[in-house]
Amino acid sequence: MSWTPRAVAAMLGISPTTLRTWDQRYGLGPTDRTAGGHRRYRDDEVDELRRMVALTAQGVAPADAARQAREPGPPRPRRTEVDLTADTARTARRGFLTAADRLDEPGVRRLAVELITGYGVVAAWQSVLAPFLVELGDRVSRRGTGVEVEHLASAGLLHALRAVPYPEGDGALAALLACAPDEQHSLALEALGAALSEEDCRWRNLGARVPVPALCDALDRLRPAVAVVWAHHADLAATVPLAEVRRRTDAVLVAAGPGWDGFDLPDSVRRPTTLPDAVRLIVDQVRV
Template identity: 60%
Template sequence: MTYTPRAVAGMLGVAPTTLRTWDQRYGLGPSLRTDGGHRRYEDADVEVLRRMVVLTGQGVAASSAAVLARHEPQTRPSVARSPLTWQNAISAQRSLLAAAKRLDEPTMSDLADQLITDHGVVSAWEAVFVPALVELGELVADTGQGVEIEHLASGSVLFALRGIPRASGPGVLSALLSCAPDEQHWLPLEALGAALSEQGRTWRNLGARVPADALYDAVTRLRPAVALVWAHRRELALRVPLEEFGARPGTVLAVAGAGWDGLELPSYVHRPATLTEAIRLVVDRTGS
């Protein structure tokens, strides 16, 4: 597929003028132009720009980020992953929470990255990250304090998840991930995306608070193998007009999160109950 500058800007969350500047100053432009001279980006171009966005967001100077963005990220070394035992998980949770309460972001990021490297995204997410983040969330709810701790911890986990090289290439987009309208908890979608990257699947995350019409337009334009909508509360799930999407040829519509519990869903909507089930749904739809 090819994309217009406006479409790419929307995918990456930057202004079209930013893309134009990066093209003019650093040569990070589209590979194709139409007969009429209009710029068109390919998937490989988008991945370079995605790395540029991540690097500049981490504080790397734009000129240096442009050089780094042109190079494919190195694949993590293939190592045998040991099982994450209950004792290991409890110890890792305590270490992560202790670092969080010290506001020690470098240590949190290192711990999160090591857990993913040693045990994979699913084990690290389910056995360590979720319990630790839930405990921090309960601390904020109970005391009204500690928001800064929770935010730094979430950011450290996000940084580690995004360290997994993204799959890229031509063909059907494996998964389009999106929050329900007004849903702000989008970290679970990043965990799913990182796990899909481990499986070599392509994905995009529209992020938090996605209006229903924006999600509909994105599904229509990108035609992913699976489109999954996340909601952690019932009232947020109810704001997704599933009936308007209908059964779409070539795209499976799925929902995830506690917000969908107990709701009656159309027959064409899938409801994976766990991260592993969501991964399997995408893998099954996109082949071996």
């Protein structure tokens, strides 16, 4: 599989300028060219860039991160199964709110990395991160101010989720993740991707605002086991012609997010309502 620089930048959530800089300074660039001379990234080169994004998100200097990104990743540490109690979750949410109100994006990122490392993506998201984001959104709605707090906090969580190591090696693609055509809220899909990485499942995320033709083209090329379309509001979900997407793929089609509530979905479309449900659905499809 090969990818254009623009597609890789969108997939990893970095700017094309950053991608070019990493190529010029650290040699993290594509080796393949089309007949017309256009650059194309191979899957293994995209995986190196994923490691680069994760390492820099953890505060590793870019030159050191580039060197480490070229090396095979160490065995993933096994996390001790410890429950995230209600008291611990409440304390953690207060810590996130304090850091967010200070516009301390690195602090939000650090807290999120520690939480995910200690309890895993699913527990961290369900008990702390998602409620924290909901509270920030509610405050903006009530007060009409605080968008900058919400945006910086989201950026910190995004970096922490992308720091979860992506599965090494080759293998079937478990899931292709995408937002509805006008959906700009993609953080929940990042959480799903990070949770799949913890399950050693390979995935790709097309990100926010994915036109239906682009989604269908990616499905044709990637042949994932599961295709997930996220929408947080009904008017955004309504722009997705599920029947057309269904005709274009053999993948299990999943409608994720509260935007699908109340829709009369075809029987062939799955509708998980929580992150654990979505992770289990995808894992079950690739481990039957």
